[in-house]
Amino acid sequence: MCGIVGYSGQKNSLMILLDGLRRLEYRGYDSSGIAIKDNDKIYNRKAVGEIKELEAKIGDKQIEGNVGIAHTRWATHGTPTEANAHPHCDCQGKIWLVHNGIIENHQKLKKQLQKEGHKFSSETDTEVVAHLIEKYYQGDLAQALKKSLHDIEGAYSFVAFHKDEPSRLVAVKKGSPLVLGLAEDGVIVASDVTAIIKQTRDVIYLEDEEIVDINGSNFDIFNLANEYKKKKAMYVDWSIEQLEKNGYPHFMLKEICGQPETVTDSLRGRLVAEEGNVKLGGLDNIAKELNDMKDLISVACGTAYYACLVGEYMLEEYADLSTKSIVGSEFRYRKYCFNKNSVILGVSQSGETADTLTAIKEANKKYITTLGIVNVVSSSVARATTAGIYNHIGPEIAVASTKAFTSQLVTLSLLTVYLGRIRNMSFPMGQRIVQELEKLQEKISKVLENEEKIAGIAKKYYQVPNFAFLGRKYNYPIALEGALKLKEISYIHAEGFAGGEIKHGSLALIDKNFPSIFLVPEDSVYEKNLGNIQEIKARGGNVIAITTEGNKEVAGIVDEVIYIPKTLEMLTPILSVIPLQLFAYHMAVIKGKDVDKPRNLAKSVTVE
Protein backbone atom coordinates (compact mmCIF):
# COMPACT_ATOMS: atom_id res chain seq x y z
CA MET A 1 0.00 0.00 0.00
CA CYS A 2 1.01 3.66 0.05
CA GLY A 3 4.33 4.60 1.64
CA ILE A 4 5.13 7.62 3.79
CA VAL A 5 8.47 9.24 4.63
CA GLY A 6 9.00 12.50 6.50
CA TYR A 7 12.16 14.12 7.87
CA SER A 8 13.01 17.03 10.11
CA GLY A 9 16.62 17.57 11.15
CA GLN A 10 19.96 19.09 10.32
CA LYS A 11 20.59 17.31 7.01
CA ASN A 12 19.27 18.19 3.58
CA SER A 13 16.00 16.28 3.47
CA LEU A 14 15.80 15.50 -0.27
CA MET A 15 18.22 12.53 -0.36
CA ILE A 16 16.77 11.05 2.84
CA LEU A 17 13.26 11.27 1.43
CA LEU A 18 14.19 9.79 -1.96
CA ASP A 19 16.16 6.95 -0.37
CA GLY A 20 13.16 6.22 1.88
CA LEU A 21 10.80 6.18 -1.10
CA ARG A 22 13.05 3.77 -3.01
CA ARG A 23 13.09 1.42 -0.04
CA LEU A 24 9.30 1.53 0.07
CA GLU A 25 8.95 0.67 -3.62
CA TYR A 26 8.42 -3.01 -2.80
CA ARG A 27 5.09 -2.22 -1.19
CA GLY A 28 3.59 -1.42 -4.59
CA TYR A 29 2.60 2.06 -5.85
CA ASP A 30 1.56 3.87 -8.98
CA SER A 31 2.73 7.46 -8.39
CA SER A 32 4.90 9.43 -6.00
CA GLY A 33 5.66 12.91 -4.78
CA ILE A 34 7.61 15.12 -2.39
CA ALA A 35 7.19 18.48 -0.70
CA ILE A 36 10.13 20.22 0.99
CA LYS A 37 10.26 23.45 2.93
CA ASP A 38 12.97 25.38 1.08
CA ASN A 39 13.44 28.60 3.11
CA ASP A 40 10.21 30.53 2.57
CA LYS A 41 9.17 28.48 -0.49
CA ILE A 42 7.72 24.99 -0.87
CA TYR A 43 9.41 22.72 -3.38
CA ASN A 44 6.85 20.19 -4.67
CA ARG A 45 7.18 17.58 -7.42
CA LYS A 46 4.96 14.63 -8.33
CA ALA A 47 5.16 11.91 -10.97
CA VAL A 48 3.11 9.00 -12.25
CA GLY A 49 4.95 5.67 -12.45
CA GLU A 50 8.23 4.71 -10.85
CA ILE A 51 10.39 6.74 -8.45
CA LYS A 52 12.86 7.30 -11.30
CA GLU A 53 10.16 9.43 -13.00
CA LEU A 54 10.04 11.59 -9.89
CA GLU A 55 13.85 11.78 -9.81
CA ALA A 56 13.85 12.82 -13.47
CA LYS A 57 11.46 15.67 -12.66
CA ILE A 58 13.71 16.83 -9.83
CA GLY A 59 16.79 16.59 -12.07
CA ASP A 60 19.94 18.34 -10.83
CA LYS A 61 18.08 21.09 -9.07
CA GLN A 62 19.74 22.02 -5.78
CA ILE A 63 17.04 21.94 -3.15
CA GLU A 64 17.79 23.30 0.26
CA GLY A 65 15.51 22.40 3.10
CA ASN A 66 15.78 20.24 6.21
CA VAL A 67 12.09 19.46 6.52
CA GLY A 68 10.07 17.50 4.01
CA ILE A 69 7.52 14.78 3.33
CA ALA A 70 7.29 12.20 0.55
CA HIS A 71 4.84 9.53 -0.53
CA THR A 72 4.29 6.56 -2.82
CA ARG A 73 0.61 6.27 -3.73
CA TRP A 74 -1.39 3.11 -4.45
CA ALA A 75 -4.58 4.48 -5.98
CA THR A 76 -7.84 3.98 -4.07
CA HIS A 77 -9.83 7.20 -4.65
CA GLY A 78 -9.08 8.62 -8.09
CA THR A 79 -6.86 7.32 -10.87
CA PRO A 80 -3.03 7.42 -10.71
CA THR A 81 -2.38 10.98 -11.94
CA GLU A 82 -0.05 13.75 -10.82
CA ALA A 83 -3.01 15.68 -9.46
CA ASN A 84 -4.00 12.75 -7.28
CA ALA A 85 -0.44 11.95 -6.13
CA HIS A 86 0.53 13.13 -2.63
CA PRO A 87 1.56 15.43 -0.95
CA HIS A 88 -1.70 17.41 -1.02
CA CYS A 89 -2.14 20.96 0.18
CA ASP A 90 -4.77 23.45 1.33
CA CYS A 91 -6.15 26.37 -0.71
CA GLN A 92 -3.20 28.65 0.13
CA GLY A 93 -0.47 26.05 -0.44
CA LYS A 94 0.68 26.36 3.18
CA ILE A 95 -0.38 23.06 4.75
CA TRP A 96 1.16 20.00 3.10
CA LEU A 97 0.26 16.46 3.96
CA VAL A 98 0.74 12.79 3.03
CA HIS A 99 -1.70 10.07 4.01
CA ASN A 100 -2.07 6.29 4.10
CA GLY A 101 -5.46 4.67 4.62
CA ILE A 102 -8.99 5.64 3.66
CA ILE A 103 -11.16 8.55 4.87
CA GLU A 104 -14.56 6.88 4.77
CA ASN A 105 -16.67 10.05 5.11
CA HIS A 106 -14.59 12.13 2.68
CA GLN A 107 -17.48 12.87 0.32
CA LYS A 108 -19.61 14.41 3.02
CA LEU A 109 -16.66 16.42 4.35
CA LYS A 110 -15.70 17.59 0.86
CA LYS A 111 -19.22 18.88 0.12
CA GLN A 112 -19.26 20.79 3.39
CA LEU A 113 -15.79 22.28 2.80
CA GLN A 114 -16.72 23.25 -0.76
CA LYS A 115 -19.79 25.05 0.59
CA GLU A 116 -17.46 26.92 2.92
CA GLY A 117 -15.39 28.04 -0.07
CA HIS A 118 -12.50 25.54 -0.19
CA LYS A 119 -11.21 24.75 -3.69
CA PHE A 120 -10.10 21.20 -4.42
CA SER A 121 -7.57 20.14 -7.02
CA SER A 122 -7.67 16.32 -6.79
CA GLU A 123 -10.16 13.45 -6.59
CA THR A 124 -8.57 12.02 -3.45
CA ASP A 125 -10.00 11.50 0.00
CA THR A 126 -6.68 12.83 1.39
CA GLU A 127 -7.04 16.38 0.14
CA VAL A 128 -10.11 16.80 2.35
CA VAL A 129 -7.84 16.60 5.39
CA ALA A 130 -5.50 19.36 4.16
CA HIS A 131 -8.57 21.63 3.86
CA LEU A 132 -9.95 20.55 7.22
CA ILE A 133 -6.65 21.46 8.88
CA GLU A 134 -6.76 24.80 7.06
CA LYS A 135 -10.25 25.38 8.46
CA TYR A 136 -9.11 24.76 12.04
CA TYR A 137 -5.62 26.31 11.83
CA GLN A 138 -4.92 29.10 14.32
CA GLY A 139 -1.14 29.15 14.36
CA ASP A 140 -0.62 25.62 15.75
CA LEU A 141 -0.50 22.72 13.30
CA ALA A 142 -0.73 19.95 15.91
CA GLN A 143 -3.88 21.46 17.44
CA ALA A 144 -5.49 21.95 14.00
CA LEU A 145 -4.70 18.37 13.03
CA LYS A 146 -6.15 17.13 16.31
CA LYS A 147 -9.37 19.06 15.75
CA SER A 148 -9.63 17.66 12.22
CA LEU A 149 -9.42 14.11 13.55
CA HIS A 150 -12.77 14.58 15.33
CA ASP A 151 -14.42 14.99 11.92
CA ILE A 152 -12.69 12.07 10.18
CA GLU A 153 -13.96 8.50 9.98
CA GLY A 154 -11.70 5.74 8.72
CA ALA A 155 -8.15 4.49 8.97
CA TYR A 156 -5.18 6.76 8.51
CA SER A 157 -1.67 7.81 9.13
CA PHE A 158 -0.73 11.41 8.28
CA VAL A 159 2.44 13.43 8.23
CA ALA A 160 2.01 17.17 7.71
CA PHE A 161 3.88 20.47 7.85
CA HIS A 162 2.92 24.13 7.70
CA LYS A 163 4.95 26.60 5.66
CA ASP A 164 5.00 29.13 8.52
CA GLU A 165 6.22 26.72 11.24
CA PRO A 166 9.89 26.30 10.30
CA SER A 167 11.18 22.88 11.43
CA ARG A 168 7.91 21.35 12.59
CA LEU A 169 6.48 18.07 11.29
CA VAL A 170 3.33 16.63 12.83
CA ALA A 171 2.21 13.02 12.41
CA VAL A 172 -0.62 10.85 13.68
CA LYS A 173 -1.90 7.33 13.09
CA LYS A 174 -5.04 5.26 13.51
CA GLY A 175 -5.27 1.81 11.97
CA SER A 176 -2.35 2.38 9.59
CA PRO A 177 1.29 1.98 10.68
CA LEU A 178 3.73 4.78 11.47
CA VAL A 179 7.26 4.47 12.89
CA LEU A 180 9.68 7.12 14.16
CA GLY A 181 13.41 6.74 13.53
CA LEU A 182 15.65 8.60 15.98
CA ALA A 183 18.79 9.57 14.05
CA GLU A 184 21.61 11.71 15.45
CA ASP A 185 20.85 14.50 13.00
CA GLY A 186 17.06 14.46 13.21
CA VAL A 187 13.87 12.43 13.21
CA ILE A 188 12.55 10.41 10.31
CA VAL A 189 8.96 9.22 10.29
CA ALA A 190 7.77 6.49 7.94
CA SER A 191 5.05 3.96 7.30
CA ASP A 192 7.56 1.12 7.32
CA VAL A 193 10.83 0.55 9.15
CA THR A 194 12.61 -0.33 5.86
CA ALA A 195 12.51 3.37 4.93
CA ILE A 196 14.31 4.27 8.13
CA ILE A 197 17.11 1.82 8.85
CA LYS A 198 19.69 3.42 6.59
CA GLN A 199 19.49 6.49 8.86
CA THR A 200 19.02 4.78 12.23
CA ARG A 201 18.11 1.48 13.93
CA ASP A 202 16.49 3.17 16.94
CA VAL A 203 12.77 3.29 16.33
CA ILE A 204 9.52 3.99 18.13
CA TYR A 205 6.26 2.48 16.90
CA LEU A 206 3.33 4.85 17.32
CA GLU A 207 0.05 3.56 18.71
CA ASP A 208 -3.37 4.53 17.38
CA GLU A 209 -4.39 8.12 18.08
CA GLU A 210 -0.92 9.16 19.19
CA ILE A 211 0.30 12.45 17.74
CA VAL A 212 3.99 13.13 17.33
CA ASP A 213 5.19 16.71 17.20
CA ILE A 214 8.68 16.85 15.68
CA ASN A 215 11.06 19.82 15.72
CA GLY A 216 14.45 18.82 14.32
CA SER A 217 15.91 16.19 16.67
CA ASN A 218 13.32 16.93 19.37
CA PHE A 219 9.93 15.36 19.48
CA ASP A 220 6.96 14.90 21.81
CA ILE A 221 4.27 12.28 21.66
CA PHE A 222 0.74 13.03 22.91
CA ASN A 223 -2.61 11.33 22.78
CA LEU A 224 -5.85 13.00 21.76
CA ALA A 225 -6.48 14.02 25.36
CA ASN A 226 -3.18 16.00 25.25
CA GLU A 227 -1.51 13.57 27.68
CA TYR A 228 2.24 13.31 27.20
CA LYS A 229 3.47 9.78 26.30
CA LYS A 230 6.92 8.58 27.22
CA LYS A 231 7.95 5.80 24.85
CA LYS A 232 11.09 3.71 24.73
CA ALA A 233 12.96 3.29 21.46
CA MET A 234 13.69 -0.25 20.31
CA TYR A 235 16.60 -1.45 18.20
CA VAL A 236 15.89 -3.01 14.79
CA ASP A 237 18.49 -5.63 13.89
CA TRP A 238 17.72 -5.90 10.15
CA SER A 239 20.78 -5.22 8.03
CA ILE A 240 21.03 -3.11 4.88
CA GLU A 241 22.20 -6.26 2.96
CA GLN A 242 18.86 -7.85 3.79
CA LEU A 243 17.23 -4.94 2.00
CA GLU A 244 19.32 -5.32 -1.16
CA LYS A 245 19.34 -7.92 -3.94
CA ASN A 246 22.93 -9.07 -3.37
CA GLY A 247 23.51 -10.13 -6.96
CA TYR A 248 20.11 -11.77 -7.57
CA PRO A 249 18.07 -10.37 -10.48
CA HIS A 250 14.97 -10.12 -8.29
CA PHE A 251 14.15 -10.05 -4.58
CA MET A 252 11.73 -12.93 -5.15
CA LEU A 253 14.53 -15.23 -6.36
CA LYS A 254 16.80 -14.09 -3.54
CA GLU A 255 14.05 -14.88 -1.05
CA ILE A 256 13.25 -18.29 -2.60
CA CYS A 257 16.93 -19.27 -2.65
CA GLY A 258 17.48 -17.98 0.89
CA GLN A 259 14.97 -20.44 2.37
CA PRO A 260 17.52 -22.98 3.71
CA GLU A 261 18.83 -20.15 5.90
CA THR A 262 15.52 -18.46 6.76
CA VAL A 263 13.91 -21.74 7.83
CA THR A 264 16.94 -22.31 10.05
CA ASP A 265 16.59 -18.77 11.43
CA SER A 266 12.99 -19.54 12.42
CA LEU A 267 14.09 -22.72 14.20
CA ARG A 268 17.17 -21.27 15.90
CA GLY A 269 17.24 -21.85 19.65
CA ARG A 270 13.80 -23.41 19.65
CA LEU A 271 14.42 -27.16 19.19
CA VAL A 272 15.08 -29.33 22.23
CA ALA A 273 15.59 -32.79 20.69
CA GLU A 274 16.57 -34.48 23.97
CA GLU A 275 13.17 -33.55 25.41
CA GLY A 276 11.24 -34.20 22.21
CA ASN A 277 9.98 -30.66 22.56
CA VAL A 278 10.41 -27.05 21.52
CA LYS A 279 11.00 -23.80 23.37
CA LEU A 280 8.76 -20.86 22.49
CA GLY A 281 9.52 -18.10 24.96
CA GLY A 282 6.92 -15.81 23.39
CA LEU A 283 4.14 -18.11 24.66
CA ASP A 284 5.26 -18.27 28.28
CA ASN A 285 2.87 -15.56 29.42
CA ILE A 286 -0.18 -17.50 28.20
CA ALA A 287 0.91 -20.99 29.26
CA LYS A 288 -2.26 -21.45 31.34
CA GLU A 289 -4.59 -20.32 28.53
CA LEU A 290 -2.85 -22.68 26.11
CA ASN A 291 -3.16 -25.48 28.61
CA ASP A 292 -6.91 -24.89 28.94
CA MET A 293 -7.45 -24.20 25.24
CA LYS A 294 -10.28 -26.20 23.63
CA ASP A 295 -10.03 -24.86 20.10
CA LEU A 296 -7.85 -22.64 17.97
CA ILE A 297 -9.13 -20.28 15.31
CA SER A 298 -6.52 -18.99 12.86
CA VAL A 299 -7.04 -15.73 11.01
CA ALA A 300 -4.95 -14.60 8.06
CA CYS A 301 -5.07 -13.46 4.43
CA GLY A 302 -3.69 -14.75 1.13
CA THR A 303 -0.57 -16.85 1.45
CA ALA A 304 -0.59 -16.60 5.25
CA TYR A 305 -4.13 -18.04 5.20
CA TYR A 306 -2.91 -21.04 3.21
CA ALA A 307 -0.21 -21.56 5.85
CA CYS A 308 -3.02 -21.65 8.43
CA LEU A 309 -4.83 -24.33 6.40
CA VAL A 310 -1.70 -26.51 6.56
CA GLY A 311 -1.56 -25.72 10.28
CA GLU A 312 -5.09 -27.11 10.70
CA TYR A 313 -3.93 -30.52 9.46
CA MET A 314 -0.84 -30.41 11.70
CA LEU A 315 -2.62 -29.32 14.88
CA GLU A 316 -5.55 -31.68 14.50
CA GLU A 317 -3.41 -34.71 13.68
CA TYR A 318 -0.56 -34.18 16.14
CA ALA A 319 -1.87 -31.90 18.89
CA ASP A 320 -5.42 -33.28 19.04
CA LEU A 321 -6.68 -29.75 18.82
CA SER A 322 -9.82 -28.68 17.03
CA THR A 323 -8.65 -25.95 14.64
CA LYS A 324 -10.24 -23.85 11.95
CA SER A 325 -8.96 -21.09 9.72
CA ILE A 326 -10.85 -18.00 8.70
CA VAL A 327 -9.95 -15.47 6.03
CA GLY A 328 -9.28 -12.15 7.81
CA SER A 329 -11.79 -10.13 5.77
CA GLU A 330 -14.63 -12.54 6.69
CA PHE A 331 -13.98 -12.77 10.41
CA ARG A 332 -16.00 -9.75 11.51
CA TYR A 333 -19.03 -10.58 9.45
CA ARG A 334 -19.70 -14.12 10.64
CA LYS A 335 -20.93 -15.37 13.94
CA TYR A 336 -18.58 -17.88 15.47
CA CYS A 337 -19.16 -20.04 18.45
CA PHE A 338 -16.24 -19.06 20.64
CA ASN A 339 -15.99 -20.15 24.20
CA LYS A 340 -13.81 -18.86 26.98
CA ASN A 341 -11.24 -21.50 26.12
CA SER A 342 -10.93 -20.52 22.46
CA VAL A 343 -7.69 -18.94 21.27
CA ILE A 344 -7.36 -16.80 18.15
CA LEU A 345 -4.13 -16.99 16.16
CA GLY A 346 -3.28 -14.20 13.70
CA VAL A 347 -0.67 -15.08 11.09
CA SER A 348 0.87 -12.22 9.13
CA GLN A 349 4.28 -11.56 7.60
CA SER A 350 3.98 -7.79 7.74
CA GLY A 351 1.89 -7.66 10.89
CA GLU A 352 0.07 -4.76 9.25
CA THR A 353 -2.59 -6.48 7.13
CA ALA A 354 -5.74 -4.54 8.02
CA ASP A 355 -8.13 -7.50 7.65
CA THR A 356 -6.06 -9.68 9.99
CA LEU A 357 -5.49 -6.87 12.46
CA THR A 358 -9.19 -5.99 12.61
CA ALA A 359 -10.04 -9.63 13.35
CA ILE A 360 -7.50 -9.68 16.20
CA LYS A 361 -8.92 -6.45 17.62
CA GLU A 362 -12.44 -7.88 17.38
CA ALA A 363 -11.28 -10.97 19.31
CA ASN A 364 -9.61 -8.75 21.93
CA LYS A 365 -12.94 -6.96 22.44
CA LYS A 366 -14.51 -10.33 23.22
CA TYR A 367 -11.72 -11.07 25.75
CA ILE A 368 -10.53 -14.06 23.73
CA THR A 369 -6.83 -14.86 24.10
CA THR A 370 -4.96 -13.85 20.95
CA LEU A 371 -1.58 -14.92 19.69
CA GLY A 372 0.38 -14.03 16.62
CA ILE A 373 2.85 -15.54 14.18
CA VAL A 374 4.45 -12.42 12.77
CA ASN A 375 7.66 -11.53 10.98
CA VAL A 376 7.95 -7.78 11.51
CA VAL A 377 8.93 -7.19 15.12
CA SER A 378 6.65 -4.76 16.99
CA SER A 379 4.26 -4.49 14.04
CA SER A 380 0.58 -3.85 14.74
CA VAL A 381 -0.47 -7.53 14.92
CA ALA A 382 2.48 -8.27 17.20
CA ARG A 383 1.43 -5.46 19.51
CA ALA A 384 -2.27 -6.31 19.42
CA THR A 385 -1.83 -9.96 20.43
CA THR A 386 -1.29 -11.23 23.95
CA ALA A 387 1.58 -13.52 23.00
CA GLY A 388 3.30 -14.76 19.90
CA ILE A 389 6.07 -16.30 17.88
CA TYR A 390 8.29 -14.24 15.59
CA ASN A 391 9.48 -15.67 12.28
CA HIS A 392 12.91 -13.96 12.48
CA ILE A 393 13.55 -14.11 8.72
CA GLY A 394 14.46 -10.48 8.03
CA PRO A 395 12.46 -8.30 5.64
CA GLU A 396 10.50 -9.94 2.83
CA ILE A 397 10.63 -7.44 -0.02
CA ALA A 398 9.04 -9.16 -3.07
CA VAL A 399 5.26 -8.73 -3.11
CA ALA A 400 4.88 -12.47 -3.65
CA SER A 401 5.38 -14.11 -0.29
CA THR A 402 7.79 -17.08 -0.34
CA LYS A 403 10.25 -17.24 2.55
CA ALA A 404 7.57 -15.97 4.92
CA PHE A 405 5.30 -18.85 3.87
CA THR A 406 7.85 -21.59 4.58
CA SER A 407 8.71 -19.88 7.84
CA GLN A 408 5.02 -19.74 8.79
CA LEU A 409 4.80 -23.49 8.12
CA VAL A 410 7.88 -24.13 10.25
CA THR A 411 6.49 -21.96 13.04
CA LEU A 412 3.14 -23.75 12.90
CA SER A 413 4.94 -27.07 13.19
CA LEU A 414 6.78 -25.73 16.26
CA LEU A 415 3.42 -24.68 17.70
CA THR A 416 2.10 -28.17 16.94
CA VAL A 417 4.90 -29.80 18.94
CA TYR A 418 4.50 -27.26 21.77
CA LEU A 419 0.73 -27.78 22.05
CA GLY A 420 0.96 -31.50 21.29
CA ARG A 421 3.40 -32.08 24.13
CA ILE A 422 1.08 -30.23 26.55
CA ARG A 423 -1.66 -32.65 25.40
CA ASN A 424 -0.92 -36.24 24.49
CA MET A 425 1.89 -36.21 21.96
CA SER A 426 4.43 -38.84 23.03
CA PHE A 427 8.10 -38.08 23.61
CA PRO A 428 9.19 -40.22 20.59
CA MET A 429 6.70 -38.43 18.34
CA GLY A 430 7.87 -35.01 19.55
CA GLN A 431 11.47 -36.07 19.05
CA ARG A 432 10.76 -37.40 15.56
CA ILE A 433 9.27 -34.08 14.44
CA VAL A 434 12.11 -32.09 16.02
CA GLN A 435 14.72 -34.29 14.32
CA GLU A 436 13.02 -33.87 10.95
CA LEU A 437 12.85 -30.11 11.46
CA GLU A 438 16.62 -30.15 12.03
CA LYS A 439 17.12 -31.69 8.59
CA LEU A 440 15.05 -29.11 6.71
CA GLN A 441 17.90 -26.80 5.78
CA GLU A 442 19.71 -29.55 3.87
CA LYS A 443 16.51 -30.84 2.24
CA ILE A 444 15.43 -27.39 1.05
CA SER A 445 18.87 -26.92 -0.52
CA LYS A 446 18.30 -30.16 -2.43
CA VAL A 447 14.92 -28.97 -3.71
CA LEU A 448 16.55 -25.76 -4.94
CA GLU A 449 18.92 -27.82 -7.10
CA ASN A 450 15.90 -28.35 -9.38
CA GLU A 451 15.83 -24.70 -10.42
CA GLU A 452 17.28 -25.21 -13.91
CA LYS A 453 14.91 -28.07 -14.61
CA ILE A 454 11.94 -26.01 -13.43
CA ALA A 455 13.05 -23.06 -15.60
CA GLY A 456 13.06 -25.53 -18.54
CA ILE A 457 9.50 -26.66 -17.76
CA ALA A 458 8.42 -23.01 -17.56
CA LYS A 459 9.90 -22.45 -21.04
CA LYS A 460 7.74 -25.28 -22.42
CA TYR A 461 4.51 -24.09 -20.78
CA TYR A 462 4.71 -20.28 -20.63
CA GLN A 463 2.12 -19.72 -23.35
CA VAL A 464 -0.55 -21.84 -21.67
CA PRO A 465 -3.36 -19.61 -20.36
CA ASN A 466 -4.76 -21.88 -17.60
CA PHE A 467 -3.36 -24.24 -14.99
CA ALA A 468 -4.90 -26.53 -12.38
CA PHE A 469 -2.96 -27.17 -9.16
CA LEU A 470 -3.94 -30.29 -7.21
CA GLY A 471 -3.04 -31.93 -3.93
CA ARG A 472 -4.64 -33.73 -1.01
CA LYS A 473 -4.46 -33.37 2.76
CA TYR A 474 -1.30 -31.42 3.74
CA ASN A 475 -0.66 -30.58 0.11
CA TYR A 476 -4.15 -29.31 -0.70
CA PRO A 477 -3.33 -25.83 0.70
CA ILE A 478 -0.07 -26.02 -1.25
CA ALA A 479 -2.10 -26.45 -4.46
CA LEU A 480 -3.99 -23.27 -3.50
CA GLU A 481 -0.71 -21.46 -2.78
CA GLY A 482 0.90 -22.66 -6.04
CA ALA A 483 -2.06 -21.30 -8.01
CA LEU A 484 -1.93 -17.97 -6.15
CA LYS A 485 1.80 -17.57 -6.83
CA LEU A 486 1.33 -18.18 -10.56
CA LYS A 487 -1.63 -15.79 -10.85
CA GLU A 488 0.00 -13.11 -8.77
CA ILE A 489 3.24 -12.64 -10.69
CA SER A 490 2.68 -14.10 -14.17
CA TYR A 491 -1.01 -13.10 -14.56
CA ILE A 492 -1.85 -16.61 -15.81
CA HIS A 493 -5.17 -17.98 -14.67
CA ALA A 494 -4.72 -20.85 -12.22
CA GLU A 495 -6.97 -22.69 -9.80
CA GLY A 496 -6.10 -24.87 -6.85
CA PHE A 497 -8.19 -27.94 -6.06
CA ALA A 498 -8.33 -30.73 -3.53
CA GLY A 499 -7.25 -33.72 -5.61
CA GLY A 500 -10.44 -35.66 -4.93
CA GLU A 501 -12.70 -32.72 -5.68
CA ILE A 502 -11.86 -32.16 -9.34
CA LYS A 503 -14.12 -34.99 -10.55
CA HIS A 504 -17.08 -33.15 -8.97
CA GLY A 505 -17.18 -30.58 -11.74
CA SER A 506 -13.87 -29.02 -12.68
CA LEU A 507 -12.60 -32.10 -14.53
CA ALA A 508 -14.76 -30.79 -17.38
CA LEU A 509 -12.09 -28.14 -17.98
CA ILE A 510 -9.32 -30.64 -18.59
CA ASP A 511 -8.10 -31.30 -22.12
CA LYS A 512 -4.74 -31.23 -23.89
CA ASN A 513 -4.52 -27.44 -23.50
CA PHE A 514 -5.22 -27.36 -19.76
CA PRO A 515 -2.25 -28.77 -17.80
CA SER A 516 -2.24 -29.75 -14.12
CA ILE A 517 0.47 -29.49 -11.51
CA PHE A 518 -0.03 -32.35 -9.09
CA LEU A 519 1.52 -32.60 -5.60
CA VAL A 520 1.95 -36.32 -5.14
CA PRO A 521 4.60 -37.10 -2.51
CA GLU A 522 4.71 -40.61 -1.07
CA ASP A 523 2.39 -39.98 1.87
CA SER A 524 -0.86 -41.33 3.32
CA VAL A 525 -2.89 -40.14 0.29
CA TYR A 526 -0.40 -41.17 -2.38
CA GLU A 527 -2.53 -43.99 -3.89
CA LYS A 528 -5.60 -41.76 -4.08
CA ASN A 529 -3.57 -39.07 -5.82
CA LEU A 530 -2.34 -41.60 -8.37
CA GLY A 531 -5.99 -42.37 -9.18
CA ASN A 532 -6.71 -38.66 -9.78
CA ILE A 533 -3.67 -38.30 -12.02
CA GLN A 534 -4.96 -41.22 -14.12
CA GLU A 535 -8.33 -39.46 -14.47
CA ILE A 536 -6.60 -36.36 -15.81
CA LYS A 537 -4.35 -38.31 -18.15
CA ALA A 538 -7.40 -40.20 -19.48
CA ARG A 539 -8.86 -36.81 -20.57
CA GLY A 540 -5.68 -35.87 -22.45
CA GLY A 541 -4.44 -33.44 -19.79
CA ASN A 542 -0.68 -32.91 -19.29
CA VAL A 543 0.57 -33.42 -15.74
CA ILE A 544 3.63 -31.94 -14.02
CA ALA A 545 4.15 -33.88 -10.78
CA ILE A 546 6.02 -33.09 -7.57
CA THR A 547 6.88 -36.40 -5.91
CA THR A 548 9.35 -38.06 -3.57
CA GLU A 549 12.96 -38.74 -4.60
CA GLY A 550 13.43 -42.23 -6.00
CA ASN A 551 9.79 -42.69 -7.03
CA LYS A 552 9.55 -44.31 -10.48
CA GLU A 553 5.81 -44.95 -10.59
CA VAL A 554 4.72 -41.31 -10.96
CA ALA A 555 7.40 -40.66 -13.59
CA GLY A 556 5.90 -43.49 -15.66
CA ILE A 557 2.49 -41.79 -15.89
CA VAL A 558 3.07 -38.03 -16.03
CA ASP A 559 4.74 -35.62 -18.45
CA GLU A 560 7.26 -33.93 -16.13
CA VAL A 561 8.52 -34.85 -12.66
CA ILE A 562 10.21 -32.76 -10.00
CA TYR A 563 11.61 -34.60 -6.99
CA ILE A 564 11.67 -33.53 -3.38
CA PRO A 565 13.44 -35.39 -0.52
CA LYS A 566 11.46 -37.66 1.79
CA THR A 567 10.35 -36.10 5.07
CA LEU A 568 7.52 -36.47 7.59
CA GLU A 569 4.14 -36.08 5.90
CA MET A 570 3.29 -32.96 7.95
CA LEU A 571 6.49 -31.27 6.80
CA THR A 572 6.20 -32.09 3.06
CA PRO A 573 4.51 -28.74 2.30
CA ILE A 574 7.71 -26.93 3.33
CA LEU A 575 9.52 -28.76 0.53
CA SER A 576 6.75 -29.19 -2.04
CA VAL A 577 5.88 -25.48 -2.25
CA ILE A 578 9.39 -24.52 -3.36
CA PRO A 579 9.15 -25.96 -6.92
CA LEU A 580 5.85 -24.08 -7.27
CA GLN A 581 7.50 -20.82 -6.18
CA LEU A 582 10.29 -21.39 -8.72
CA PHE A 583 7.80 -22.31 -11.45
CA ALA A 584 5.78 -19.11 -10.90
CA TYR A 585 9.00 -17.09 -10.80
CA HIS A 586 10.36 -18.45 -14.09
CA MET A 587 6.99 -18.17 -15.86
CA ALA A 588 6.85 -14.49 -14.87
CA VAL A 589 10.45 -13.85 -15.95
CA ILE A 590 9.90 -15.48 -19.37
CA LYS A 591 6.73 -13.47 -19.83
CA GLY A 592 8.63 -10.28 -18.99
CA LYS A 593 6.50 -9.40 -15.97
CA ASP A 594 7.55 -7.15 -13.09
CA VAL A 595 8.28 -10.06 -10.75
CA ASP A 596 8.86 -8.14 -7.53
CA LYS A 597 6.10 -5.59 -8.03
CA PRO A 598 3.18 -7.26 -9.81
CA ARG A 599 0.53 -4.97 -11.22
CA ASN A 600 -2.37 -3.88 -9.01
CA LEU A 601 -0.87 -5.43 -5.87
CA ALA A 602 0.74 -4.10 -2.73
CA LYS A 603 3.08 -5.85 -0.32
CA SER A 604 1.27 -4.84 2.76
CA VAL A 605 -2.50 -4.37 2.48
CA THR A 606 -3.23 -1.82 5.16
CA VAL A 607 -6.83 -1.07 4.14
CA GLU A 608 -9.83 -3.35 4.71
Ligand code: M6R
Ligand atom coordinates in the same frame (compact mmCIF):
# COMPACT_ATOMS: atom_id res chain seq x y z
O1 M6R B 1 1.67 -9.53 5.51
P1 M6R B 1 0.66 -10.63 5.49
O2 M6R B 1 1.27 -11.97 5.67
O3 M6R B 1 -0.46 -10.40 6.45
O4 M6R B 1 0.03 -10.59 4.04
C1 M6R B 1 -1.07 -11.39 3.71
C2 M6R B 1 -1.31 -11.41 2.22
O5 M6R B 1 -1.63 -10.12 1.76
C3 M6R B 1 -0.09 -11.93 1.45
O6 M6R B 1 0.29 -13.19 1.89
C4 M6R B 1 -0.41 -12.00 -0.06
O7 M6R B 1 -1.38 -12.96 -0.30
C5 M6R B 1 0.88 -12.28 -0.84
N1 M6R B 1 1.10 -11.24 -1.79
C6 M6R B 1 0.86 -13.55 -1.57
O8 M6R B 1 2.07 -13.79 -2.20
